Amino acid sequence: MSCLRYRWRGRGAGLSAQPWKFLLLNMVTAVGRSVPRRDGASKVTGEARYTDDLVVAGAWYGKTIRSTIPRGTIRSITLDPAYDWGGSRVVLVTADDIPGDNVVDLIRDDQPVLARQGGEIRHKEEPILLLAAADRSTLEEAAEHIRIEYVPAEPVFDPAQASEVYTTIEIRKGDDVEAVEGVEVVVERSFTVGLQEQLYIEPQGAIASPTPDGGITVIGSLQCPYYVHRALKRALKLTDQQAVVVQAETGGGFGGKEEYPSMVAIHAALLARKAGRPVRLIYDRHEDLAATTKRHPGVITHRTGVKKDGTLLFQNIDILLDGGGYCTLTPVVLSRAAIHASGPYSCPNVRVRARAVATNTPPNGAFRGFGAPQSLFAAELMVEHVAERLGISSVDLRRKWMLRLGDTTATGQKLTESVSSDLVLDAALKAVPPVPPVSPSRPSVRRGRGLSLVFHGSGFTGSGEKKLSGTVAMEALADGTFQILTASTEIGQGTKTIFCQLAADALGVPMGRVTVAPQDTSLVPDSGPTVASRTAMIVGRLVQEAATEITERLKREKAPLRVEKSYIQPDSLHWDETTYRGDAYPIYAWACTIADVDVDVTTGAVRVTDLVTAVDCGKALHPVLAEGQVEGGCLQAVGWATIEEIKMKDGGYQNDRLATYLIPTALDAPNIRTILVENPYSRGPFGAKGIGELPMDGPAPAIIAAIHDATGVWLDEIPATPEKVIAALARKPA
């Protein structure tokens, strides 16, 4: 896999005043170099201890008993009276054992920690009871002596038929889209996207231990220590000090460990509290696949009005996302989906109507991209369909439509810097050779190429960062070393490494003198969750600011010193939550992706052979890690676009094992070529913008366009499984 970097010389005169440029000129920097990663050696050698590797003396094993129906109420829970339920053998936790609120704290208070007797069941695999015992076989045996009876109700599985709405969003720009004058061609099309599992390599898990002060310490596999901390305090009625959450080494998250670890942690804590001893609650892959959150599936419908020369006059977009049984993060996912729905294009008249509904499936939640991959998939294919209708090149149409410096987005945000639509499009087009012909020895293979252009808002939507006011601390210690205190987690993406790079350069010291404190809520301040492509850009900037301030103070004072920095919203950013007008994100990252595919018309198999993606991340703080984010995100998107399929049966996932939930293997992975374009952002650390989610956005529409190029058929639904390709080919007129 190869990587090219272009450094874009910013046009804005203000850039030269940035402190990072001063630093770059005056010392050998860590930033911009692919230094060894902080967690690399311990992970490679196996020294790193993940949650299930931790040995905790006297710990019991926990188990979750879950609903077997998608909707209804619990009629009764019966414990076999002949079975020995003595607390020295087995501990049982019901909703009655919850000292605080029976709710998993997040956005809306709808999701219970455990369903109540007589209470409502809203999806399959909903937690009802918890068990703990000294060994797993006792747990299995005890579980067989519990009978749960239900009064089933008619479930709702089709989002279009759902009556309960979690949230709606409307975005309006310009005139009433259906009254726009001068429209010569209207193109309408619907697109469907499927569920996707994050498939982090380490399943969910937590170990809870009671503490002498009546509190609980939870160590687990998680992205957001303070989310878990808040949820734990609320359900167990604990003080800030009594609840302690520690992140263990974590084997991936991708959003899947944003909200669900709160559930796991509360369950483990309830068991530990009742058992009076530590309890390990570690999911196996089957339970993890069956019960935890997935990417929201949805249907996105576009009506686009243009002139015959391609001039874009209106975009009218409807979004329907399936939230599943509980709200979780659905309103925020819908928000990001709606804001990205019109694509990276400048359109005078836009209406986006977005709706997320409740169905009786396990809840959907955070997953890399967070709604944007869904709506950008539709937006990008819409460009293709309009171009086809008008008989012009879709690349030319993109050039005509795309947002440039000074343009306004659908929310009315004026783009004032670091707009890279031209840069990434040119870089990607320049990098690809002509499509090579198929070997005559493979007569059933059709080859094609497709392109997409996407943007992705870095950091929280709207006023999110302002409300959160994430905090970082830094300590200068007497021995001349420095410690970064942050709740931002290392989940494989390189947080620890880039924070040390940023701090070292701002302090003017070698990286070896900077350490990162453990992600332990009793030690570090709340830097906000590790989500939303915000860690490097928002929290990294705070690290840089803290280090700069420490440097200044050390000129006058002596170590030890401690500095705290909290996010302050720049005055230039305005967002109105009620009208959805204003600066939806502080800045956008950009990507152009070109996919080459081979479609085997005998089997319908789509093989993505090559992906070239030009990505503007502002500044590649660590080029190898940045490239890793791009390659990983692209491969995850290839899976979403082609083979990662979840079929439902009675409200449960049929693909609930790795034998049936298939992700690409090394043999299925394309050659991925990453071109890092650096168009700096004035408020990012050293110019950096978020890059974690962007690579998830581009490949799917490029792949579908490439399948069309290869075969002449348009698929409107992903994943583009061989079944769908064969069916589409059969429908194609001869």
Place this chain on the structure above:
Amino acid sequence: MRDVTYLRPKDLQDAVQLSRTTPGCRPLAGGTDLMVMLHARTLRPAPRAILDVWSLSELKGVRRVDGMLEIGAAESYTGIIRSAEAQQHLPALVAAARTIGAAQIQNRGTLGGNLANASPAGDTLPVLLAYDAVVVTDRRSIAIDRFFTGYRHTALQSDELITAVRFPLDRQVVFRKVGTRAAQAISKVVIAVCRQPARVAIGSVAEVPLRASGAEAALASGDVAGAIAAVTADIRPIDDVRSTATYRQAVTQNVLRELLRQ
């Protein structure tokens, strides 16, 4: 915990004896299916004893017997892939073995296990049908076309142990497996074809791996187009978690067309 007795026989004779005298006994070879089913508790009836035949030397190896090639029931797929005799005489079986699971599975999976598990998606089973293989047990020989009696049911008696599989030499068989991804996929359609004698054997398209009799009849009379047309009536595919009946119908025909073109 349920009590399951683990039995490790010292030789084949001991294994046969234990199998006949231990109620609820289930043989264990590589364990690639059995261990998964034990863990997921999907084995019905739950076994009361496990008879571990993995290490029995009598069940290992690839050798010539009576003008046929005999593969021990507990020989691993890796052993088959590496066998010069298998490569020379049974290239389609070697090709099938290479598509099974990952290297770790190929190190443990066996022909005896694939037969006893009798999954309609078993990757080697259509190959065995196309070769007219003979299943040798502790008490008799069973022609492969009489071995599969229903969904995951075989002609084996409850205490009968598979000891080997025998193949004729110099039969030209071609093989193709269609899965969802390039490796480590369970087949959605798996086909083995022999022109002389005419054999069209297909997996994952019915409750058992089957011989497509209509297609074979056409092929025997040299009617390739007729064989391709007839095959859709020979199979009984369903919609399941891995694929659809419609897809399996179309792709069976497409793949057969490709195999017969070669």
